[in-house]
Amino acid sequence: MTTTARPPVTAPAKNRNILSRGLEALLTQRIVLLAVLIVVVLVVMLSLDVGGFLSGSYNADYLASSLISAVPLVLLGLAQLLVIVSGRGGIDLSVGSIVSLTGVVFGLAYGVWNLGFPASLLIAVVTGIACGAVNGVLVAYVGFPPLIATLATYYAFRSIALVVSDQKPINSQEIQDFYSAAQSIELPLIGGSLPLIPLGIFTFLIPSVIVVWLVLNKTTFGRRLYALGTNDVAAAWSGIDVRANRMAVYAISGALAGLVAVVTVAQFASARPDAGTSGSGMALPAITIAVLGGVAITGGIGRVSGIVLATLLIVWLNAGILLALPGNDGTQFQLLALGLVLIFASLLNGLTKRKYGGI
Amino acid sequence: MTTETTTVRPTARRILPPPVTGQEFVLTGVIVALWVLLGVFTPAFLTPGSIQPLLVSVAPIALIGVGMTFIIITAGIDVSVGGAIMLCAVITAKMMVTANLPLPLAVGLSIAAGLLLGLVNGVLIAYGRVHAIIITFGTANLFQFFALRVFGSETVNGIPGTLDVFGRGEAGRTLGVPHSFAIMIVIAAIAWWYLRHTTGGRHLFAIGGNANAARLAGIRVQPRVMVAYAVTGALVGLAACFFIAAGTSTLDQAVGSGRELAVIAAVVIGGTSILGGRGSVIGTVLGAILVQTVTSGVTQLGWPSQLATLFVGVFIIIAVGTDLLRQRVRAQP
Numbered sequence: 001m002t003t004t005a006r007p008p009v010t011a012p013a014k015n016r017n018i019l020s021r022g023l024e025a026l027l028t029q030r031i032v033l034l035a036v037l038i039v040v041v042l043v044v045m046l047s048l049d050v051g052g053f054l055s056g057s058y059n060a061d062y063l064a065s066s067l068i069s070a071v072p073l074v075l076l077g078l079a080q081l082l083v084i085v086s087g088r089g090g091i092d093l094s095v096g097s098i099v100s101l102t103g104v105v106f107g108l109a110y111g112v113w114n115l116g117f118p119a120s121l122l123i124a125v126v127t128g129i130a131c132g133a134v135n136g137v138l139v140a141y142v143g144f145p146p147l148i149a150t151l152a153t154y155y156a157f158r159s160i161a162l163v164v165s166d167q168k169p170i171n172s173q174e175i176q177d178f179y180s181a182a183q184s185i186e187l188p189l190i191g192g193s194l195p196l197i198p199l200g201i202f203t204f205l206i207p208s209v210i211v212v213w214l215v216l217n218k219t220t221f222g223r224r225l226y227a228l229g230t231n232d233v234a235a236a237w238s239g240i241d242v243r244a245n246r247m248a249v250y251a252i253s254g255a256l257a258g259l260v261a262v263v264t265v266a267q268f269a270s271a272r273p274d275a276g277t278s279g280s281g282m283a284l285p286a287i288t289i290a291v292l293g294g295v296a297i298t299g300g301i302g303r304v305s306g307i308v309l310a311t312l313l314i315v316w317l318n319a320g321i322l323l324a325l326p327g328n329d330g331t332q333f334q335l336l337a338l339g340l341v342l343i344f345a346s347l348l349n350g351l352t353k354r355k356y357g358g359i
Numbered sequence: 360m361t362t363e364t365t366t367v368r369p370t371a372r373r374i375l376p377p378p379v380t381g382q383e384f385v386l387t388g389v390i391v392a393l394w395v396l397l398g399v400f401t402p403a404f405l406t407p408g409s410i411q412p413l414l415v416s417v418a419p420i421a422l423i424g425v426g427m428t429f430i431i432i433t434a435g436i437d438v439s440v441g442g443a444i445m446l447c448a449v450i451t452a453k454m455m456v457t458a459n460l461p462l463p464l465a466v467g468l469s470i471a472a473g474l475l476l477g478l479v480n481g482v483l484i485a486y487g488r489v490h491a492i493i494i495t496f497g498t499a500n501l502f503q504f505f506a507l508r509v510f511g512s513e514t515v516n517g518i519p520g521t522l523d524v525f526g527r528g529e530a531g532r533t534l535g536v537p538h539s540f541a542i543m544i545v546i547a548a549i550a551w552w553y554l555r556h557t558t559g560g561r562h563l564f565a566i567g568g569n570a571n572a573a574r575l576a577g578i579r580v581q582p583r584v585m586v587a588y589a590v591t592g593a594l595v596g597l598a599a600c601f602f603i604a605a606g607t608s609t610l611d612q613a614v615g616s617g618r619e620l621a622v623i624a625a626v627v628i629g630g631t632s633i634l635g636g637r638g639s640v641i642g643t644v645l646g647a648i649l650v651q652t653v654t655s656g657v658t659q660l661g662w663p664s665q666l667a668t669l670f671v672g673v674f675i676i677i678a679v680g681t682d683l684l685r686q687r688v689r690a691q692p
Contacts, residue, residue: 089634091492138676143683145633147436147492148675151620156672162665284496297490332507339500343483346493354488 027352030294034309041313045320054323064195066319068267070311071200072099072260076286077293077307078212079253083146084290085216086249087229087299088139093150095257096283097157098131099276102261104161107170107271114174125258131157132254136247154283161273171270179269200263208259213304225249229299288338289314292345314338378555379641382630382682386645393652401659411537413655415527415605418539419444419598420618421647424625425543425550426477426591428643431626432554433584434567434635435484435491440595440622442502443476444615447599449506452515452610455522455603462521470596476502477592481585499619507612515610518603525604539601543644546594551640563587567635624671625650628678649674 025032049058056062076095083090105127110120131153138149216222224245227235236242260282265271276282291297292314293306317337322330398405423440430437451469454460460468476498483494523530525539532538554560562583565573574580602614627633628649629642650671657667 142680143687144676144679148627148633148679151623151627152672152675152679154620154672155624155668155675159665159667159669159672163663163669167663167665284499287493287496291493297493328512332504335500335504335507339497339504342497342500343494346489346497347483347487350488 027348027355030306031303031309033348034293034306034313038309038313038316041317041320045316045323048320048324054320055326056323058320058323061195062319062323063316064197066315067201068198069318070315071198071205071263072282073285073289073311073315074205074308075208075256075260075263076282077289077311078208078304079256080286080290081293081295081302081304081307082212082216082225082249083253084295084297085229085299085302086225086246087232088146088246089297090139090146090229090246090249090299091150091287091297092132092135092250092253093147093283094131094135094154094157095253095260095286096276096281097154097161098128098254098257099261099264099282100273101131101157101161101164102127102258103265103271103275104165104170104273106258106262106265107165107175110178110265111170111172111175111271121262124262125255128254128256128258128261129251130254132251132257133247135254136250139250140243140247154277158274158277161277165271165273167273169270169272175265175271176269178266200266204259204263208256209304209308216304221245221248226300229301231300285314285338288342291349292341294349296349314341317341380630380639381685382678383639383642383645385681386629386642386649386678390645390649390652393649393656397652397656397659404656404659407535409655409659411532411535412527413651414540415531415537415601416655417644417647417651418525418537418543419601419605420621420625420651421644422543422546422594422598422601423591423618423622424629424643424647425547425640426587426594427622427626428629428631428638428640429550429554429563429587430491430591431623431631431633432563432567432635432638433587434570435584435587436623436633437480437495437588437591438492438619438623439476439480439495439499439502440591441615441617441619442499442506443473443592443595444599444602444618445506445612446476446502446509447472447596448603448610448614449509449515451599452518452603453509455518456515459519460521462524465521466597466600469599470593473596473599474589474593477589477595478585480592481588484588485581485585510612514612516608518606518608518610520608522600522604525601527605531604539604542597547640547644554640559583559586564636567637569636621650621671622647624675628674630678630682632682646678 026036027033045054045058048054076099079095080092083092102124106120106124109115109123110117115123135146135150135153138144138153139146214222216225224235224240227238227240228242228245232242232246257276261275264275268275272278289307289310290302293302293308293310295302295306318334321333321337324330325333394405403409423444427437427440447469450472451460451465454468455465480491480495480498483489483498484491487494520530525531525542527537533541554563562573562578565576565578566580566583570580599615603610606614625646626638626643627646629639629644629646631638631642653670653674654664654667657670658664
C-alpha cells in the first residue's frame with residue numbers, strides 16, 4: 001500500500017481517447033480547424049479537377065497566382081485583428097474608404113507629382129496613419145463607440161476621395177508602369193521548381209505579417225493590447241495608458257490600409273477613387289477574415305496565424321468556385337460561400353464557448 | 360404589469376423619459392435651419408415640387424429605421440437590411456411582372472418575404488447567442504446571393520404600375536402628402552407608443568441596458584430579441600415596395616446597396632445609443648429627414664453629389680459627440 005497522493009484532477013484528460021481529444025482540438029483550436037478546412041477545400045477541388053468538372057486546372061500555378069488577392073485581405077485582416085483585439089467593441093468600418101483616399105493621394109504623388117516611389121509610399125502610409133488617427137482620437141479620447149466613429153469616417157473619407165479626384169481614376173503613364181510591381185516572379189535559387197508567386201507576397205504580405213506578429217507577441221505594446229481588450233479597467237489600474245494605446249491601434253490600422261492602397265493601385269494599374277468602397281467594400285471581407293480566424297469580437301483574443309490561414313481558406317475556396325462556376329455564377333456563389341462560412345464560424349465560436357469555455 | 364405610475368409619486372417623471380428629448384429638439388432646430396438656409400440660397404427648395412420627393416425618399420429609410428431603433432435599443436445591430444431590401448424587392452418585382460399581382464398581394468408578399476429574412480436573423484442571434492454584427496454580415500451575403508440568383512444577371516423590366524400609390528407621381532399623394540411618408544408616420548407613431556407605454560417596449564430597453572439583469576428580472580430575453588429582428592424584416596419588406604415604386608418600371612441590382620449604413624446613420628443621428636438601452640423613434644425619423652435633406656440639398660446647390668456623404672459623416676460625429684458630451688456633463692456631480 002503506497003501513500004502517494006491521488007493524481008491531480010486534470011488527469012482524466014489522459015484517459016480520454018484520441019477521438020474526443022481530436023474533436024476538442026478541432027473545436028477549441030481555430031488554427032487546427034482552419035488547417036483541416038484548407039485541406040478539405042484542396043482535396044475537393046483537386047478531385048473535381050481530376051473528374052473534369054472544372055473549366056481550368058486547379059494546380060499549384062493557379063493557386064500561387066490566386067494569392068495576389070490574398071495580399072489586401074491579409075493586410076486588412078491584420079488591421080481588424082489589432083483593432084478588435086483592443087476591445088471596447090473595437091472594429092474599423094472605414095478601412096475601405098481609407099484605401100480609396102490613400103490610393104488617390106498615392107496616385108497623385110507617384111503619377112502626377114512624380115515624387116518617386118519611396119517618397120510616395122511614405123506619403124501613402126502617413127495619409128493612412130492620419131486617417132486612422134482621426135478614428136483613434138474619436139474612439140479613444142472622445143469616447144465614440146468604434147462602430148459609429150468608423151461609420152462616420154467611412155462616409156467622410158469616401159466622399160473626400162471622390163471629390164479630390166473629381167471621380168476620375170488617375171492612370172498616368174507612371175501609374176500604368178507601376179503594374180510591374182504586381183506581376184509574378186520566379187524565386188532566385190530554388191525558384192525553378194516552384195510556381196511563379198506574385199511579387200506583392202514578398203514585398204507587402206510577408207513583411208507585414210512578420211512585423212504584426214512581432215509587435216503583438218514580442219513587444220510590451222502588443223501584450224498591453226491583449227490586456228486592454230480583456231479588461232480595460234484593470235489595464236488602466238495596472239498603469240497602462242489605455243487611451244494612447246487604443247489610439248495607436250487605429251493609427252496602425254490606417255497605416256495598413258495605406259499599404260493596401262499602394263498594392264491596389266499596382267494591381268489595377270490605376271488609382272481608382274472607389275477602389276476600397278465599390279460594391280460591398282473592403283471592410284466586410286476583412287472583418288469576415290478576422291472572425292473566421294478566431295478573433296473574438298469582444299476583444300482580447302486573436303492570433304496572426306488565424307488571419308493568415310483564414311485568408312488562404314477564403315482565397316483558395318473562391319479560386320476554386322471561379323473555376324467550377326465560370327463568370328457571373330462564380331462571383332455570386334462566392335457571396336454564398338463567404339456568408340455560410342462566416343455564419344458557421346461564428347456559431348461554432350458560440351458553441352465552443354459553451355462547451356469548453358473560451359475559444 | 361406596466362411601468363406606469365400615478366402622478367402622485369414625485370419620482371414618476373423619472374421612470375419614463377420625457378416624451379420628446381433634448382436631442383430631438385436640437386435636431387428639429389437643425390432641420391428647420393437647414394430648410395430655411397436652403398430656401399434662401401435655392402428658392403426652388405421650399406416648393407412642393409422639391410419637398411414632396413424629399414419626403415418620399417425619407418419614407419423607406421425612416422421606416423426601416425424604426426425597426427433598427429428597436430434592434431439597437433436591445434444593443435444589437437442589423438447590417439443585412441441592404442441585402443434584405445434587394446431580395447424582397449426583386450422577388451416582389453418578378454412576381455408582379457409574371458403574375459401581375461394586385462396591390463395587397465404584392466405588398467403582402469414583400470412583407471412576408473422580409474418577415475422571413477428577419478426571422479432568420481432573429482433566430483440566429485437570439486438562440487445562436489452570436490454577436491449580431493457578425494451574423495448579419497453573414498446573412499447580408501446570403502441575401503445578396505439569393506437576390507442576384509433571382510435577378511439572373513439582368514434588370515427586371517416592365518414592372519406594372521401597381522405600386523405607384525407609393526411613388527413620386529401624382530398617384531402617390533393625397534392632398535399633397537405622399538402616401539409612403541404618411542404610412543411611415545403612422546407606423547412610427549405606433550412604434551413610439553409601443554416602446555414607451557407597453558410592457559414589451561420597456562422590456563426592450565431593459566434588455567439593452569443589461570440583458571443578464573433583464574433575464575433575472577423575469578424577462579424572456581430571447582423571444583423579445585427575435586421579435587425585434589422579425590419586425591425590422593417586415594418593415595424592410597414594406598420599404599422594398601417603396602423602393603420599387605421610386606424607380607421607373609425597371610429594377611436594377613443596385614437596389615438596397617449601402618442602405619444599411621444610411622439607416623444606421625439616421626438612427627444614430629436621432630440619439631439612439633449604439634450601446635443599447637436608450638433611444639427613440641422620433642429621433643430616428645428626424646435623423647432620416649436630416650440625412651435626406653443634406654443629400655437633396657447638396658444636389659440642389661449644384662455641389663458635387665459625393666459631398667453629401669461627407670456631411671452625413673460630419674453630422675454623425677456632431678450628433679453622437681454632443682450626446683457623449685451631455686452624458687459626461689450629467690455624470691459629473
